[in-house]
Amino acid sequence: MKLVSFLATFVAITSARPEYASGSIPAWHPAGPGDLRSPCPGLNIAANYGFFPHDGKNITEDIVIKGLGDAYNVDPELSKILFKSGAATNPEPNATWFSLAHLRRHNLIEHDASLTRADAYTGNNWKFNPQKYAMTRQYWTEAMVKPIHMANARIQADVNSKAFNPEYNFTSERQLQAAAEPAAPLLVLGDRKTGYTDRRFVEMFFEQEKLPYELGWRKKEDVLTMDDLTAMTNLIADKISLFSE
Ligand code: HEM
Known part of the structure; x- marks a missing residue:
């Protein structure tokens, strides 16, 4: 999208939707240099909004519970189960965290x-x-x-x-x-x-x-x-x- 049309769209959206002005819609920033992302669009989105660490690193159970709750209203019990499968992709034994890059490991969660x-x-x-x-x-x-x-x-x-x-x-x-x-x-x-x-x-x-x-x-x-x-x-x-x- 050309810059001018992007700005026009942005102005149209911000004036039509006061939530933008009041800041209740979280800011979206795609990955920048050094930020990790994964094969999972759902978790990349959480990182893009800062519901997860924006750099995609050091994702703990507490972060998954709060982040998936804030982003999608996921039940904490379901988040705990999902966190366990994520942490199992960290090669450290008994890991208490994972990064979005760990999720790329083939044939763990990531599949053909x-x-x-x-x-x-x-x-x-x-x-x-x-x-x-x-x-x-x-x-x-x-x-x-x-x-x-x-x-x-x-x-x-x-x-x-x-x-x-x-x-x-x-x-x-x-x-x-x-x-x-x-x-x-x-x-x-x-x-x-x-x-x-x-x-x-x-x-x-x-x-x-x-x-x-x-x-x-x-x-x-x-x-x-x-x-x-x-x-x-x-x-x-x-x-x-x-x-x-
Ligand atoms: C801790 C929670 C989660 C973990 C560890 C996780 C992990 C993953 C991984 C490793 C993949 C890659 C599978 C593949 O090879 O296709 C994947 C795919 C996917 N995830 Fe997640 N995920 C989580 C939560 C979510 C959430 C909350 C959403 C949606 C809101 C989501 C949506 C998806 C979708 C749509 C795909 C399929 C992508 C494709 O087939 O190209 N995930 N997830």
């Missing part, structure tokens, strides 16, 4: 056939990859992104990696994890029960690693629990099939 990242075999497994994203994006065929669209994108990502990555590694447990990942943005951005989500919100989340405040999104008042995550994951996982019903 991601929706927006390339496979480790082909190079960078953690940075947003426009080609991979374009393959996913083509399945968001309506103004609302639905669980079926995420399921179709997952099938495509699996087939693509299976066909072209000679080191392709994917298991049934991975399949469930890989359904839980796109469940998360639908839960935080869209309808908690159906998962239907404004496509522009989902695009901003993945493409810019930014929350769609300027499009009218606000953090949900209801806490996001493990039950919510399980239900949305199942909605997606049940549709990861090539059968018509």
Whole structure:
């Protein structure tokens, strides 16, 4: 975007939405030199807003509980579980923290056939990859992104990696994890029960690693629990099939 049109947009947004002026919408700063980022758009976003340390380092359980609560209203009990899986990627034994770079370690949490990242075999497994994203994006065929669209994108990502990555590694447990990942943005951005989500919100989340405040999104008042995550994951996982019903 040219500077002039960027400024025009910014002025339009700030005058239309007084929250910007009052400072209640957190400031967004993408990673700068020396800042670490990960294959997880949800945590990169938390760092971009300062809900997590902006440099992506020294992320403790307390930081995950507060950061995911402030960013997305994640239940502390769910945050504790997620923190444990993050800390397990730190090679130090019994680590009490992790960095966003630890999450890049292949075949721990990070896996092949991601929706927006390339496979480790082909190079960078953690940075947003426009080609991979374009393959996913083509399945968001309506103004609302639905669980079926995420399921179709997952099938495509699996087939693509299976066909072209000679080191392709994917298991049934991975399949469930890989359904839980796109469940998360639908839960935080869209309808908690159906998962239907404004496509522009989902695009901003993945493409810019930014929350769609300027499009009218606000953090949900209801806490996001493990039950919510399980239900949305199942909605997606049940549709990861090539059968018509
Ligand atoms: C401590 C909490 C979390 C940890 C440790 C974590 C870790 C990860 C990791 C390592 C990946 C890469 C998997 C891959 O190879 O594709 C990933 C993917 C993903 N995460 Fe997270 N995550 C956390 C929380 C969240 C939250 C809160 C959200 C959403 C609000 C989120 C959304 C996603 C999405 C959408 C992907 C899939 C990206 C893709 O397929 O390209 N995550 N996460």
